[in-house]
Amino acid sequence: MSEKISVENIGALKVLTDKHFAKEQLGLSSMEVSVNRLPAGTGVPFVHTHKMNEELYVVVSGEGMFYADGEEFALQEGTLVRVAPAVERAIRAGKADLCYICIQAAENSLRQYTMTDGVISETKTAWMK
Amino acid sequence: MSEKISVENIGALKVLTDKHFAKEQLGLSSMEVSVNRLPAGTGVPFVHTHKMNEELYVVVSGEGMFYADGEEFALQEGTLVRVAPAVERAIRAGKADLCYICIQAAENSLRQYTMTDGVISETKTAWMK
Numbered sequence: 001m002s003e004k005i006s007v008e009n010i011g012a013l014k015v016l017t018d019k020h021f022a023k024e025q026l027g028l029s030s031m032e033v034s035v036n037r038l039p040a041g042t043g044v045p046f047v048h049t050h051k052m053n054e055e056l057y058v059v060v061s062g063e064g065m066f067y068a069d070g071e072e073f074a075l076q077e078g079t080l081v082r083v084a085p086a087v088e089r090a091i092r093a094g095k096a097d098l099c100y101i102c103i104q105a106a107e108n109s110l111r112q113y114t115m116t117d118g119v120i121s122e123t124k125t126a127w128m129k
Numbered sequence: 130m131s132e133k134i135s136v137e138n139i140g141a142l143k144v145l146t147d148k149h150f151a152k153e154q155l156g157l158s159s160m161e162v163s164v165n166r167l168p169a170g171t172g173v174p175f176v177h178t179h180k181m182n183e184e185l186y187v188v189v190s191g192e193g194m195f196y197a198d199g200e201e202f203a204l205q206e207g208t209l210v211r212v213a214p215a216v217e218r219a220i221r222a223g224k225a226d227l228c229y230i231c232i233q234a235a236e237n238s239l240r241q242y243t244m245t246d247g248v249i250s251e252t253k254t255a256w257m258k
Contacts, residue, residue: 061142110161121177128219
């Protein structure tokens with residue numbers, strides 16, 4: 001497989017322990033991504049901000065709470081949270097383990113996307129023929 | 130909640146239908162993100178490339194196949210795939226529904242991250258006191 005494509009298998013998310021960062025292993029150049037599992041009743045032990053990077057949290061399973069600039073709100077499967085760099089943030093699990101993906105990328109860096117950046121190819125895979 | 134923070138609830142991923150894009154709703158400026166569910170036995174009906182954006186696919190549940198520049202490889206829960214912009218790509222579900230998150234962001238746009246971009250705050254949430 002070429003350097004244009006990289007693949008990593010981190011295993012079933014329900015047995016994930018702690019936090020898995022993906023940038024270095026995959027050679028990502030546009031984002032850092034972590035796949036995270038916080039055991040029920042536990043939380044990240046610090047509040048943090050960012051200098052340049054926007055963050056997006058995507059809750060994959062479980063429940064918890066998100067702290068952002070002094071407010072707290074509930075998280076459940078399918079909750080997406082965007083925070084600008086300067087926002088003070090932290091996250092914790094509730095009565096169930098909280099599994100979430102966190103992506104950081106440089107604020108205001110996206111120039112074009114989806115229909116303006118994507119190009120449909122003439123190529124067909126076996127399942128399209 | 131301020132414009133520095135935005136939240137969306139798309140519901141349980143197991144009942145997600147089709148594809149949900151998040152950028153517009155959340156006001157993301159660094160990435161476009163889709164949360165996707167392909168029913169068992171179905172696939173995206175076209176191959177595509179990108180002009181500027183790197184993509185990362187994170188498989189949340191199920192199984193399937195990834196097509197990249199003429200090669201195919203298996204996907205399972207916990208598979209992460211990075212593809213550079215010019216890679217011809219497509220994805221399909223296998224015998225189970227394939228749930229995955231796809232993130233696109235501008236290649237080579239990340240300047241600093243995690244320990245070089247993140248700043249630990251003095252603030253403590255209720256669960257840290």
